[in-house]
Amino acid sequence: MKPDQAESLRRKMRQRQLIKPELYEKKAKTLAVISGKGGVGKSNLTLNMAVALQEKGKKALIIDLDIGMGNIDVLIGAASSRTIIDVMENRYALAHSLSSGPKGLRYISGGTGLEAIYQADREKWSAFMNGLSAVLSDFDYVLFDMGAGLSKEQLPFILSAEDILAVTTPEPTAIMDAYSAIKHLFLADERLTVNIAVNRARAQKHALDTYTRLSHAIHTFLGAEVRFAGSIPDDPLVSQAVIDQVPFLIKSPQAKASRSVRLLTDVLFQTEENKPREEKPAFIERLSSFLMRRTLQ
Numbered sequence: 001m002k003p004d005q006a007e008s009l010r011r012k013m014r015q016r017q018l019i020k021p022e023l024y025e026k027k028a029k030t031l032a033v034i035s036g037k038g039g040v041g042k043s044n045l046t047l048n049m050a051v052a053l054q055e056k057g058k059k060a061l062i063i064d065l066d067i068g069m070g071n072i073d074v075l076i077g078a079a080s081s082r083t084i085i086d087v088m089e090n091r092y093a094l095a096h097s098l099s100s101g102p103k104g105l106r107y108i109s110g111g112t113g114l115e116a117i118y119q120a121d122r123e124k125w126s127a128f129m130n131g132l133s134a135v136l137s138d139f140d141y142v143l144f145d146m147g148a149g150l151s152k153e154q155l156p157f158i159l160s161a162e163d164i165l166a167v168t169t170p171e172p173t174a175i176m177d178a179y180s181a182i183k184h185l186f187l188a189d190e191r192l193t194v195n196i197a198v199n200r201a202r203a204q205k206h207a208l209d210t211y212t213r214l215s216h217a218i219h220t221f222l223g224a225e226v227r228f229a230g231s232i233p234d235d236p237l238v239s240q241a242v243i244d245q246v247p248f249l250i251k252s253p254q255a256k257a258s259r260s261v262r263l264l265t266d267v268l269f270q271t272e273e274n275k276p277r278e279e280k281p282a283f284i285e286r287l288s289s290f291l292m293r294r295t296l297q
């Protein structure tokens with residue numbers, strides 16, 4: 001979307017009085033963590049990136065949108081009761097539905113039935129978007145932990161995020177599935193920024209080979225470019241941390257996996273900070289535009 005298109009969209013939504021004007025100006029950085037294949041490490045990476053951000057004094061919110069399968073709370077040994085759907089149904093305010101995790105990170109799960117977001121009436125929808133918008137303005141970073149593959153409920157959130165992090169392992173099946181998911185995203189919007197993380201690499205060489213295979217296929221067949229965000233080694237400590245329900249960054253701060261996640265988080269968000277931001281409308285505007293098309297026309 002070009003800046004003038006973004007401005008016209010903003011005007012339209014203001015005219016329809018759907019989102020309070022003051023909320024347009026405040027922007028949290030949004031990142032959707034996706035994969036083609038399941039079980040490649042999205043949730044662990046999302047959680048530990050949020051811990052890394054908190055350690056740097058930033059405020060991070062995880063929105064767990066792995067519908068019906070969300071497990072951020074299992075990874076930290078907590079139980080969250082409220083979901084985005086509760087908020088949508090006006091049962092609770094979003095600001096009061098966030099749970100607290102390690103190092104002060106906050107999180108909320110998507111719950112089941114995210115499609116309700118597309119069936120909401122104007123009043124519910126507007127209340128939800130204002131609530132989301134207000135909450136986003138309280139955070140520096142919002143990380144969306146997505147389910148594997150691309151469901152139609154999740155797609156607007158992924159396409160609205162300022163950055164996408166696609167996670168793969170070196171396994172050819174994971175690379176193929178990552179390629180398919182990324183292909184769908186670029187077909188929907190060729191201007192997306194897609195970063196690649198290679199998880200469970202046995203050596204740095206395997207990580208780079210994996211990235212090269214994937215980025216080469218994307219360049220050759222889609223004419224698109226992606227960026228290497230970093231890699232995380234295969235490490236039994238990760239699995240042990242999952243069993244202990246403590247993020248590995250906290251359990252083993254000096255482990256190679258932990259250092260890799262800190263580095264990856266720096267690379268991802270430093271690049272993000274250097275990008276000219278005015279060209280891209282904020283997450284909330286993009287999401288509003290997707291949902292408006294589906295719900296209000």
Ligand SMILES: Nc1ncnc2c1ncn2[C@@H]1O[C@H](COP(=O)(O)OP(=O)(O)OP(=O)(O)O)[C@@H](O)[C@H]1O
Binds near residue numbers: 146148232
């Ligand atoms: N770097 C790693 N080293 C060793 N094991 C790992 C690593 N990353 C992930 N794992 C293992 O893979 C499992 C799955 O990770 P995780 O739940 O983060 O994947 P996911 O992509 O979120 O899965 P899903 O698609 O089901 O949401 C972990 O429980 C852990 O045992």
Ligand SMILES: [Mg+2]
Binds near residue numbers: 042043044071146147
């Ligand atoms: Mg997961």
